[in-house]
Amino acid sequence: MSTLAATAEEPRTTPARPAYRVTGRRVLSSEWAKLWSLRSTWITLGLGLLFLVAFGLISASRYKSGINSGHTDRDFADATAVSLSLFGTNFAQLALGVLGVLVTAGEYSTGMIRSTLAAVPRRLPVLWSKAAVFGLVALVVGTLGAFVAFGFGSGIVSGTPAAMSLTHAGVVRSLLGAGLYLGLVGVIGTALGALLRSVAGGISVLVAALMLVPGLISLLPSSWQDDISPYLPSNAGEAMFALTTTSPRRPVSSVSTATRRASSPANAARRARPSACAPAGGRPTSTQRAEPGARSRRQCGGLPACSSTTAIEFRA
Structure with a gap:
């Protein structure tokens, strides 16, 4: 009788489940x-x-x-x-x-x-x-x-x-x-x-x-x-x-072309240098303001005609 009671009082141990993780x-x-x-x-x-x-x-x-x-x-x-x-x-x-x-x-x-x-x-x-x-x-x-x-x-x-x-x-x-x-x-x-x-x-x-x-x-x-x-x-x-030995030339948009040209050091130096067709005061003459696209080589001192962008820059 005492043996049965001792057996009943023993705690039941459950086997531990292994911890599986989804990785x-x-x-x-x-x-x-x-x-x-x-x-x-x-x-x-x-x-x-x-x-x-x-x-x-x-x-x-x-x-x-x-x-x-x-x-x-x-x-x-x-x-x-x-x-x-x-x-x-x-x-x-x-x-x-x-x-x-x-x-x-x-x-x-x-x-x-x-x-x-x-x-x-x-x-x-x-x-x-x-x-x-x-x-x-x-x-x-x-x-x-x-x-x-x-x-x-x-x-x-x-x-x-x-x-x-x-x-x-x-x-x-x-x-x-x-x-x-x-x-x-x-x-x-x-x-x-x-x-x-x-x-x-x-x-x-x-x-x-x-x-x-x-x-x-x-x-x-x-x-x-x-x-x-x-x-x-x-x-x-x-x-x-496909077998290509040279990369094809792709058309470049006008926006990227303008950005590349504006960021080049040579163009930046040319914009910073005074233009030959501008007077010493930095402001263009009335003829240059009135006809930016019709200037001749004589008006620019023998150089090609300056663009209207250059005249606007010197006006500022």
Whole structure:
């Protein structure tokens, strides 16, 4: 009896639960594990890499055969080793963009998003982690595929007018730009999947934005095409990996031109120096005030006619 009473009086000890905290590093590691645990990730990344390399080699081989036969296609008239090797970018972007949609919209379709949000109640860290993880993977795959395609493609077109190497100006920048563009396409696909929460809807919008809309823009008036085309994802991507050895000269606005001229030391010294057409007192004559644009060289002491701005400065 005493033994039972002593046993009943002993306090019950509950095992302490380990303290788990939701941190950014842990969310990233969970998204990394979920990405590589899917079979579709390996298949789609392999297809994207295959498209990028295979179509680049096919394009380079076709150019080489045209050069050897003496019948070069008009589309390859200004082709380079970079443009030929990156011909498969348009096909690789579809594979990586579709996988980006699957990364986010796939969880909504299967209901896995409930477990994800139960573990991480805040949605923004989940979305940022998904975009960062897959964007980095797509960037690495795209850059690797671009360099591999150029390595084989430059060997095929060696000895032709399109032959180039990595030491040529702008080649490395173009290859890195292609990888960056493919990484951004993956992030766009991730964003579409999170917004639409539908695999079919996200893929449809992605294909329309990358493939259909640029063709429909050609039906618009030319004035509209010039305003809309530079902002399309495909056209902006082509500008990222286009081979340019010299930076194009852009038109400068009149405001920036006037600011630059006004701030130059030479112009500042010229404005501070007295003008040859102004009298010693600093005030212009009545003829100069009446006709600022009709002064001749004789009135200015043999110098070119002074502007009305100079007369106003000396009047002050």
